[in-house]
Amino acid sequence: xxxxxxxxxxxxxxxxxxxxxxxxxxxxxxxxxxxxxxxxxxxxxxxxxxxxxxxxxxxxxxxxxxxxxxxxxxxxxxxxxxxxxxxxxxxxxxxxxxxxxxxxxxxxxxxxxxxxxxxxxxxxxxxxxxxxxxxxxxxxxxxxxxxxxxxxxxxxxxxxxxxxxxxxxxxxxxxxxxxxxxxxxxxxxxxxxxxxxxxxxxxxxxxxxxxxxxxxxxxxxxxxxxxxxxxxxxxxxxxxxxxxxxxxxxxxxxxxxxxxxxxxxxxxxxxxxxxxxxxxxxxxxxxxxxxxxxxxxxxxxxxxxxxxxxxxxxxxxxxxxxxxxxxxxxxxxxxxxxxxxxxxxxxxxxxxxxxxxxxxxxxxxxxxxxxxxxxxxxxxxxxxxxxxxxxxxxxxxxxxxxxxxxxxxxxxxxxxxxxxxxxxxxxxxxxxxxxxxxxxxxxxxxxxxxxxxxxxxxxxxxxxxxxxxxxxxxxxxxxxxxxxxxxxxxxxxxxxxxxxxxxxxxxxxxxxxxxxxxxxxxxxxxxxxxxxxxxxxxxxxxxxxxxxxxxxxxxxxxxxxxxxxxxxxxxxxxxxxxxxxxxxxxxxxxxxxxx
Amino acid sequence: xxxxxxxxxxxxxxxxxxxxxxxxxxxxxxxxxxxxxxxxxxxxxxxxxxxxxxxxxxxxxxxxxxxxxxxxxxxxxxxxxxxxxxxxxxxxxxxxxxxxxxxxxxxxxxxxxxxxxxxxxxxxxxxxxxxxxxxxxxxxxxxxxxxxxxxxxxxxxxxxxxxxxxxxxxxxxxxxxxxxxxxxxxxxxxxxxxxxxxxxxxxxxxxxxxxxxxxxxxxxxxxxxxxxxxxxxxxxxxxxxxxxxxxxxxxxxxxxxxxx
Numbered sequence: 001x002x003x004x005x006x007x008x009x010x011x012x013x014x015x016x017x018x019x020x021x022x023x024x025x026x027x028x029x030x031x032x033x034x035x036x037x038x039x040x041x042x043x044x045x046x047x048x049x050x051x052x053x054x055x056x057x058x059x060x061x062x063x064x065x066x067x068x069x070x071x072x073x074x075x076x077x078x079x080x081x082x083x084x085x086x087x088x089x090x091x092x093x094x095x096x097x098x099x100x101x102x103x104x105x106x107x108x109x110x111x112x113x114x115x116x117x118x119x120x121x122x123x124x125x126x127x128x129x130x131x132x133x134x135x136x137x138x139x140x141x142x143x144x145x146x147x148x149x150x151x152x153x154x155x156x157x158x159x160x161x162x163x164x165x166x167x168x169x170x171x172x173x174x175x176x177x178x179x180x181x182x183x184x185x186x187x188x189x190x191x192x193x194x195x196x197x198x199x200x201x202x203x204x205x206x207x208x209x210x211x212x213x214x215x216x217x218x219x220x221x222x223x224x225x226x227x228x229x230x231x232x233x234x235x236x237x238x239x240x241x242x243x244x245x246x247x248x249x250x251x252x253x254x255x256x257x258x259x260x261x262x263x264x265x266x267x268x269x270x271x272x273x274x275x276x277x278x279x280x281x282x283x284x285x286x287x288x289x290x291x292x293x294x295x296x297x298x299x300x301x302x303x304x305x306x307x308x309x310x311x312x313x314x315x316x317x318x319x320x321x322x323x324x325x326x327x328x329x330x331x332x333x334x335x336x337x338x339x340x341x342x343x344x345x346x347x348x349x350x351x352x353x354x355x356x357x358x359x360x361x362x363x364x365x366x367x368x369x370x371x372x373x374x375x376x377x378x379x380x381x382x383x384x385x386x387x388x389x390x391x392x393x394x395x396x397x398x399x400x401x402x403x404x405x406x407x408x409x410x411x412x413x414x415x416x417x418x419x420x421x422x423x424x425x426x427x428x429x430x431x432x433x434x435x436x437x438x439x440x441x442x443x444x445x446x447x448x449x450x451x452x453x454x455x456x457x458x459x460x461x462x463x464x465x466x467x468x469x470x471x472x473x474x475x476x477x478x479x480x481x482x483x484x485x486x487x488x489x490x491x492x493x494x495x496x497x498x499x500x501x502x503x504x505x506x507x508x509x510x511x512x513x514x515x516x517x518x519x520x521x522x523x524x525x526x527x528x529x530x531x532x533x534x535x536x537x538x539x540x541x542x543x544x545x546x547x548x549x550x551x552x553x554x555x556x557x558x559x560x561x562x563x564x565x566x567x568x569x570x571x572x573x574x575x576x577x578x579x580x581x582x583x584x585x586x587x588x589x590x591x592x593x594x595x
Numbered sequence: 596x597x598x599x600x601x602x603x604x605x606x607x608x609x610x611x612x613x614x615x616x617x618x619x620x621x622x623x624x625x626x627x628x629x630x631x632x633x634x635x636x637x638x639x640x641x642x643x644x645x646x647x648x649x650x651x652x653x654x655x656x657x658x659x660x661x662x663x664x665x666x667x668x669x670x671x672x673x674x675x676x677x678x679x680x681x682x683x684x685x686x687x688x689x690x691x692x693x694x695x696x697x698x699x700x701x702x703x704x705x706x707x708x709x710x711x712x713x714x715x716x717x718x719x720x721x722x723x724x725x726x727x728x729x730x731x732x733x734x735x736x737x738x739x740x741x742x743x744x745x746x747x748x749x750x751x752x753x754x755x756x757x758x759x760x761x762x763x764x765x766x767x768x769x770x771x772x773x774x775x776x777x778x779x780x781x782x783x784x785x786x787x788x789x790x791x792x793x794x795x796x797x798x799x800x801x802x803x804x805x806x807x808x809x810x811x812x813x814x815x816x817x818x819x820x821x822x823x824x825x826x827x828x829x830x831x832x833x834x835x836x837x838x839x840x841x842x843x844x845x846x847x848x849x850x851x852x853x854x855x
Contacts, residue, residue: 334674336674337676337703337706340676340706340708341674368708370707371706430671430699430702430703431699433637433638433664433665433668433669434661434664434665435631435634440626440627440630440657440659440661440662441659442657442658442659443658443659443733444656446733446787447733447737448732448733448736448783453740456740456743457740457743460743460744460751463747464747464750464751464754467751467755471754471755
């Protein structure tokens with residue numbers, strides 16, 4: 001009877017013809033295979049596109065529809081017709097769906113993309129009656145003939161609905177059935193946008209247990225488990241998973257069921273879950289926090305710890321704990337500068353279980369001491385956010401001491417340098433900084449380009465050139481004075497003789513002084529000498545040395561002696577002054593021609 | 596030009612001159628304050644912050660051996676050997692006679708990964724080279740100027756005493772001072788020429804492949820490591836051709852090294 005009713009129901013099509021769309025040659029219809037369904041009953045919803053280009057229609061996305069669950073991908077059917085000389089295409093997308101609530105539900109218009117155009121159906125109303133399981137949202141087309149409803153549910157469950165960014169949460173995808181399932185297929189894989197995902201392995205013997213939900217007894221199958229680490233804040237969505245579940249059909253006759261098990265396949269979709277992700281608290285966030293969220297501890301090891309300079313030491317930093325170790329940044333390792341550190345080799349040993357993802361991550365550094373002595377590697381520290389305590393924590397390892405010996409390693413005693421009060425170098429380091437304020441002088445311009453340097457080079461050179469020019473000028477001036485005196489000697493001698501003639505009018509007393517002065521003055525001028533220093537002998541010697549003919553020299557010497565005799569001798573009146581002056585004038589005139 | 600405008604122009608020039616001088620003076624005080632702040636950070640063990648502060652002072656265009664020395668120390672304490680050596684070398688260039696700079700430089704060099712045997716020059720060239728390298732350019736300039744002034748003084752004395760009975764003392768003094776001045780001058784000239792024509796780099800990356808040509812597709816000849824000093828031979832685009840003290844040479848990316 002029920003089968004008949006269902007068959008009849010299939011024949012009842014609720015058609016909703018779309019109003020004319022911009023694509024005039026296209027039309028879209030949406031219809032269900034019945035106008036009234038139960039809450040736990042699957043039915044078919046078809047979107048059909050008609051028109052010349054209907055073959056280009058793409059399956060619409062119905063997964064976001066409200067009030068109905070789409071239980072799988074659509075079955076696509078294309079049809080070609082030739083009516084009254086016109087070709088027509090029809091393409092239909094048939095979805096298996098299930099109502100989500102009782103009463104009158106309205107499926108809104110659905111838009112189908114056809115090539116670069118769009119065509120929209122009309123909305124569709126369906127009446128939904130209560131399910132047979134008494135309101136539970138599960139079931140299927142097949143009902144057991146007995147009292148036990150065939151309720152099959154798909155569920156997604158998270159252990160935390162609200163987490164910090166980076167905090168681990170676990171999602172379980174479950175199938176709840178009244179009897180053991182015979183087959184299971186995942187039609188739509190889960191998606192976790194915004195999460196870092198780690199798969200939690202399934203129990204190979206099956207993760208099955210009997211549970212009681214909503215007063216009914218179920219077998220619960222855990223189909224998959226994932227550890228999720230949110231990578232951003234806000235509300236993140238865990239998309240639903242669609243399963244195809246095959247279970248034995250209930251109510252078969254016992255003899256038949258002993259040999260021929262009747263089965264049915266149902267589609268179920270898990271819920272779409274929303275997880276609220278909170279940012280990490282900004283207050284009291286340590287400076288060295290590098291994003292680790294979870295609970296960790298850190299330890300270090302080094303071997304060997306006693307080596308020669310330039311030998312390698314394996315230094316391992318191990319972080320163990322629960323959290324996203326895969327994305328964990330290396331802890332802060334401060335190595336003394338006299339030890340060279342090479343990039344680490346990173347290994348992970350992760351375990352994923354019910355408690356989440358954990359394990360250990362190792363950074364193995366190669367350290368090479370370059371200087372002999374005891375080198376202390378300070379504690380390695382790591383800061384993380386503990387979501388359980390909602391606070392930042394810092395853990396530290398123990399310090400490690402590496403002893404590097406210079407040259408050949410002569411036993412441990414040599415390393416320690418012990419014995420006899422001998423001084424042992426405990427370590428080496430650079431000198432301290434220079435802290436004197438006044439020393440911060442700009443040295444960007446070297447001194448050789450400084451103007452003062454250029455002046456220091458130019459000024460002495462200029463001074464010496466000036467001095468040289470001055471001295472030369474002075475020498476030239478001196479030389480000119482001698483020349484002038486020499487050239488004027490004859491003129492000055494004549495002037496003196498003329499003065500003597502004028503004095504002669506007053507009396508002969510001083511005339512001979514003037515005449516003698518004219519002779520010695522002439523010679524002194526010619527030789528640039530002081531006149532008073534010349535004697536008669538010197539005059540003779542000078543003139544002879546200058547190449548004056550001896551008779552002339554003797555004549556002039558005779559004139560001088562006559563003057564001396566006239567001035568100082570007893571016969572001063574015997575010498576006639578005018579004649580002497582003439583003799584002197586003639587002698588000087590002749591000598592002048594030789595000098 | 597209107598005569599009445601001239602006082603205004605003069606006043607403008609004075610204001611402009613003050614405007615350039617006063618900020619420099621003010622900046623000098625500010626720089627010394629920042630230097631003291633950076634030193635305090637270093638003393639407190641905040642090496643990264645101290646290095647950042649020293650670098651900020653360098654942005655003013657200031658060159659100072661103490662600044663480079665302290666910056667090198669900060670990088671050294673941060674275990675950044677390359678930048679530490681780069682700044683020690685810069686400090687050493689400005690003050691080669693500074694013992695602390697030289698010893699820190701030697702200590703940092705002793706931590707280099709790359710070691711190479713360089714034959715020492717024979718005696719007495721090794722002494723001369725050591726003396727020559729311990730004298731800064733400025734010291735050499737001062738020595739040259741002093742000798743030059745002495746020679747100029749002797750020349751003046753010689754000129755003034757020319758033609759007199761005892762000109763020999765200034766002449767000998769002039770000859771000796773000129774000889775010394777020429778020697779120092781040649782050395783100074785060589786120093787300046789070297790500074791202008793020879794440039795050195797310090798490798799800053801952990802390891803750099805030295806290639807046969809300026810490009811990532813060229814053959815890798817050998818690998819050098821952080822802190823090694825090399826001389827620039829030529830450059831092309833983002834690549835430098837460098838030679839090592841042992842004579843090996845090749846091309847490295849410009850970004851992997853810092854010029855001293």
